[in-house]
Amino acid sequence: MTTSLYQDAIPFLFMRGGTSRGPYFNRADLPEDREALARVLVAVVGAGHPQNIDGLGGGVAVTTKVAMLSRSDEPGIDVDYFFGQVAVEEALVDFKPTCGNILVGVGPAAIEMGLVAAQDGVTLVRIRAVNTGATVEARVQTPGGRVSYEGSTAIDGVPGTAAPVGLQFLDVVGSSCGAFLPTGKPRDVIDGIEVTLMDVAMPMMIARAADFGLTGYETAEELDANRDLYARMEPMRLEAGRRMGLGDVTKSVMPKIGLLSAPRHGGAISARYFMPWNCHPSMAVTGSQCLAACTLTPGTVADGLGVIPNEVPALMMIEHPMGIIEVTVDYDQTAAGFVMKSAGLVRTARMIARGHAMIPPGLLQG
Known part of the structure; x- marks a missing residue:
């Protein structure tokens, strides 16, 4: 310098x-x-x-x-x-x-x-x-x-x-909250809406898009124009941060928000990822890992929405506003629950x- x-x-x-x-x-x-x-x-x-x-x-x-x-x-x-x-x-x-x-x-x-x-x-x-x-x-x-x-x-x-x-x-x-499920539960309820609070690569509050009156297939621009949506999600995110042990997250981008819907183009799940005050134009690498883990974990808000591959490691294709991101997840499904080993991606x-x-x-x- x-x-x-x-x-x-x-x-x-x-x-x-x-x-x-x-x-x-x-x-x-x-x-x-x-x-x-x-x-x-x-x-x-x-x-x-x-x-x-x-x-x-x-x-x-x-x-x-x-x-x-x-x-x-x-x-x-x-x-x-x-x-x-x-x-x-x-x-x-x-x-x-x-x-x-x-x-x-x-x-x-x-x-x-x-x-x-x-x-x-x-x-x-x-x-x-x-x-x-x-x-x-x-x-x-x-x-x-x-x-x-x-x-x-x-x-x-x-x-x-x-x-x-x-x-x-x-x-x-x-890595941020000290636990896979920081509250110890696959689902919590915040402001009347079921959410999964999960920490894999990025702490996230994950919910079903339909619970916010959305299809889940909206474009990023359509979601960003819906300011009532953000007014509803932000207080929930602040409470999620408190429950996850992150403290006051008013000025922090963690936890991020994910909204899920059933896949439409052959993927494992369809998702919209919020950063958190705007919708990501495509998908975050860290967020894709958390969303993939959520989809693979029984009892989360993704249960019944996702299409889970039969093989392990599992190639999880997450549909987003601009296409698909592929995450290869190596994991064990034990009597104690879902255990994630690693996640692999190819990017440029x-x-x-x-x-x-x-x-x-x-x-x-x-």
């Missing part, structure tokens, strides 16, 4: 990871103090304006995300990935959750930054998600020892094709730009 009397410059990569995008920084180039760090990220993104007109953000939650990477001191881990969800219209950063889509770009970015040495062919990058403690193995295409972004893999919600990035998520159960990433993010002077010094 460089400083001046006029603006400070921070080296960064600008990357798309899955269906999200944002700046990826070396953690060493940013303040250690969380309050100072938040001020820097707010300035980088341009938070506090609906279009983030004075920063790199894109005016929606999937484009106001930040990844911060560093070499890990953990045995067997290559990279620590610290995530920040920057608000769009508020000068606010939530450091509690992680983001699976942005995580897709962590392996490629770590190699591009020189934090991990590339192998010829495929490079395995073991990642620790600092926010939740989960471990993820990423397989990055590196022919000739360089990251390749060209390939034939397509994901719904992103135009064209790109090189695949294989992800295997480990230790994702109870691309480096869009590299350079320096410019911020007002003095912010780096707190």
Whole structure:
């Protein structure tokens, strides 16, 4: 990083990871103090304006995300990935959750930054998600020892094709709340509506779309225009956060919200995912794991809606507003209940730009 009397410059990569995008920084180039760090990220993104007109953000939650990477001191881990969800219209950063889509770009970015040495062919990058403690193995295409972004893999919600990035998520159960079902029950009732409160990769409040008077097949735009829906869901989410042990979640994006309906296009379940104050245009990687686990678990709100594959590991195809996301879930169904071992996905990433993010002077010094 460089400083001046006029603006400070921070080296960064600008990357798309899955269906999200944002700046990826070396953690060493940013303040250690969380309050100072938040001020820097707010300035980088341009938070506090609906279009983030004075920063790199894109005016929606999937484009106001930040990844911060560093070499890990953990045995067997290559990279620590610290995530920040920057608000769009508020000068606010939530450091509690992680983001699976942005995580897709962590392996490629770590190699591009020189934090991990590339192998010829495929490079395995073991990642620790600092926010939740989960471990993820990423397989990055590196022919000739360089990251390749060209390939034939397509994901719904992103135009064209790109090189695949294989992800295997480990230790994702109870990473934020300490338990698979934080209340100990597959169903709770909040404000007269049955919900499942579950923590797999991302804490979620999951309900049936029909219980909110929806078909569950609405577009993201139609749902976002239904402000009465959000007025009903938000108080429920706050109560869900309290019951899940997350405390006051008024200013936190956790827990997220999922609304389920029966699949229509050959999938296991149809879902709409809320971030939580807007509907995701497609589907979150972390949310897809929680929704898949919910569908596979007897007694949850997904019971009777989902179509469960016969084989284990199970290929769970979750229908979303832009298509389908596939999650391979390895699990056991024991007398004690559903036990999740791991979840695997194949996504894509691309480096869009590299350079320096410019911020007002003095912010780096707190």
